[in-house]
């Protein structure tokens with residue numbers, strides 16, 4: 001029997017998924033031809049955000065290699081666009097002159113980014129973020145330019161902004177509404193998200209309407225309706241997408257917003273189908289892969305004559321792919337007079353959860369801070385569970401699900417690809433799968449946004465038990481396959497001394513990224529502090545500048561005040577520079593010192609010089625402060641000299657580089673006025689002794705410190721703090737706080753190691769070596785004329801008025 005000629009226009013995610021489904025159902029049924037404007041095989045568009053953020057590389061996001069097309073006898077025409085469809089003759093024509101007849105034609109042309117039609121939108125440096133070419137252009141821009149503006153505070157804009165920050169640019173996000181992601185979140189969650197992203201360094205201009213893109217040939221800034229302006233060398237437009245329907249329109253195929261299709265994805269023209277973002281089904285046009293893949297499956301069933309109920313529409317759920325931020329939403333997000341809501345809001349833990357019910361059925365949910373129940377809630381909505389069932393499921397401890405083992409088989413694990421727990425477990429058991437990649441290959445779970453990887457790993461763990469190698473090593477970033485331990489081992493073993501050398505010798509596939517460069521700089525300095533020359537360019541911007549950049553582009557200056565103690569002379573100096581340099585705000589910090597906020601970049605060195613005080617390292621991955629209570633000299637309850645010990649510790653360990661920031665505190669009795677219980681190292685005076693607590697954290701991931709040891713002598717205590725810090729320096733991953741490190745290694749393990757006197761002495765001798773080269777960074781910067789010129793003496797053009 002002759003095969004039917006199947007032609008696919010669009011070599012993207014929805015079109016190729018449809019072909020994969022067809023090949024599963026009827027591998028020999030069609031003679032397949034694919035045209036794709038982009039000159040690549042089908043790739044994971046979703047992961048472009050992760051490429052920009054430095055978590056993966058372009059070469060790792062291919063979904064179907066060239067060989068896949070060959071192996072399946074698919075004729076692929078990459079870099080070739082279909083320019084016309086003749087629906088009567090059943091022929092398509094391409095921009096390279098090809099004439100291709102079809103029996104069945106699938107249009108899967110996706111969307112085009114919506115570019116605001118502003119004056120100046122055609123200037124160089126104004127781009128969208130949709131494909132590989134855009135991603136490469138952004139990366140190239142970031143190498144030469146400093147200031148980016150992203151128009152649009154939706155999913156795409158925020159993921160792009162995080163990528164731009166990781167590429168070392170300063171980023172303003174311009175959003176037209178008064179809170180972020182208003183299409184996916186309610187106001188409360190949008191505001192919480194903004195706060196979290198501001199902490200990461202993003203700057204937001206809300207309720208701003210852009211009226212013009214400034215510059216001659218190249219963009220230099222943006223003009224807003226309220227008269228204000230900002231400076232920008234790069235403008236990324238992320239204000240939504242438009243279904244790509246031009247071919248269909250010209251061919252006379254009925255369209256509305258998208259190409260109109262029925263439940264079998266048939267257009268109104270015989271033998272022509274549409275799938276993906278270009279299609280409009282029951283009034284809906286989708287922009288996420290989960291519904292598009294469901295469409296692909298329904299279309300494949302229809303073309304292969306496999307029974308199925310067709311595509312009925314989808315309940316959407318979204319998750320933002322920005323590390324350190326957990327947001328999830330599904331279904332309805334804003335309540336009205338017909339809605340009942342269940343709201344849980346814990347400011348301390350930064351968690352917000354809102355669940356919406358209508359006519360006694362669950363219809364939507366918004367989660368911030370903890371999204372682990374996201375898929376469960378999505379399932380509840382799909383099943384249409386009632387208020388009563390929801391209350392029972394969340395209140396009855398017997399029904400409450402605590403671990404993946406207890407989840408029912410029909411629970412959705414991978415939302416993008418619609419893969420349930422039952423399907424994954426069955427694949428693991430029947431096909432002998434042992435790795436996440438194998439599960440991905442067999443079931444598609446984790447093949448798209450990757451958000452479900454950890455759940456897939458947990459399922460492997462609970463299905464395979466001891467035979468699962470949970471410690472499958474994790475590479476330090478996408479530029480290498482080596483783990484942190486392997487890299488550190490190789491640096492020591494091979495005597496490597498520079499970042500470039502590490503990359504060359506250990507086979508890095510790129511020039512490094514914002515994840516591995518600072519990490520390598522830290523590991524090299526930790527391994528050989530005396531000989532390693534710190535590579536300042538590899539450090540994050542605040543550490544390079546020795547000051548924290550603020551949302552308006554100014555900096556903050558925090559001089560050191562040992563143990564939180566100051567003098568009238570120091571206060572006078574601070575007051576003098578504050579007056580002279582017109583410091584915006586003078587603020588007492590939580591770490592018991594004084595923060596001068598709103599300092600201009602070019603004033604930084606002059607202020608440091610005139611203050612003549614050491615840097616408080618408020619920007620550093622190193623010791624920040626040692627907070628103290630007033631202690632025995634003044635307080636009725638004090639049993640120890642907390643101020644004296646605090647000052648001694650701060651003087652000893654200031655300037656030390658550590659994997660992440662380290663905060664300490666000394667309280668002279670268990671009333672704990674210096675908050676020792678939430679510090680990396682928290683000391684508490686008890687009758688005749690000091691308790692040493694470790695691994696505390698008062699930030700996003702609240703953690704109470706654990707008691708490590710108790711000492712009668714202050715000398716023994718200080719020696720143990722040295723050993724603890726050095727053990728942390730030598731074994732933690734870069735950017736791992738002591739709280740996470742203590743949890744990972746286990747308190748018992750750390751106790752065991754530090755119980756050995758000889759080990760404590762060795763660790764102390766190594767930390768002394770590292771401390772011996774510490775210099776005050778502000779002094780160093782003032783004395784280095786080249787550094788002064790390069791970093792601080794470029795005058796900043798005033799940006800915007802708020």
Ligand SMILES: Cc1cc2nc3c(=O)[nH]c(=O)nc-3n(C[C@H](O)[C@H](O)[C@H](O)COP(=O)(O)OP(=O)(O)OC[C@H]3O[C@@H](n4cnc5c(N)ncnc54)[C@H](O)[C@@H]3O)c2cc1C
Pocket residue numbers: 009010011012013014015035036037038045046047048049080081082083108109110111129130131156244247275276277278286287288289290292319321416449
């Ligand atoms: C940076 C980014 C991050 C994203 N993150 C997520 C996420 O986390 N989760 C999620 O669910 N979705 C996400 N999305 C959306 C998701 O990628 C899209 O919904 C999905 O790719 C749409 O698939 P599609 O096949 O309809 O369109 P596309 O993948 O765009 O494929 C269409 C293809 O057709 C080609 N084409 C167009 N016209 C012609 C023609 N005339 N001839 C030949 N070829 C043509 C185009 O060049 C394109 O390659 C993200 C999108 C972006 C850009």
Ligand SMILES: NC(=O)c1ccc[n+]([C@@H]2O[C@H](COP(=O)([O-])OP(=O)(O)OC[C@H]3O[C@@H](n4cnc5c(N)ncnc54)[C@H](O)[C@@H]3O)[C@@H](O)[C@H]2O)c1
Pocket residue numbers: 116151152153154155156157159174175176177180181182183208209210238239240241286287288318319320321
């Ligand atoms: N994690 C994810 O699921 C993910 C990530 C990236 C992209 N995507 C998808 O890609 C597509 C494009 O994403 P998007 O964020 O561009 O679309 P979007 O429509 O979700 O968001 C666009 C945002 O831009 C804002 N906006 C509109 N006009 C503006 C203007 N003149 N000035 C400032 N802001 C303006 C809107 O208020 C809206 O919040 C969507 O389909 C999205 O679902 C998904």
Ligand code: SF4
Pocket residue numbers: 629630631632635636637638639642667668669670671672673674
């Ligand atoms: S911790 Fe104890 S000693 Fe220190 S100030 Fe508070 S009550 Fe006084």
Ligand code: FES
Pocket residue numbers: 413414415416417445446447448449450451452453
């Ligand atoms: S949830 Fe996106 S790949 Fe599984």
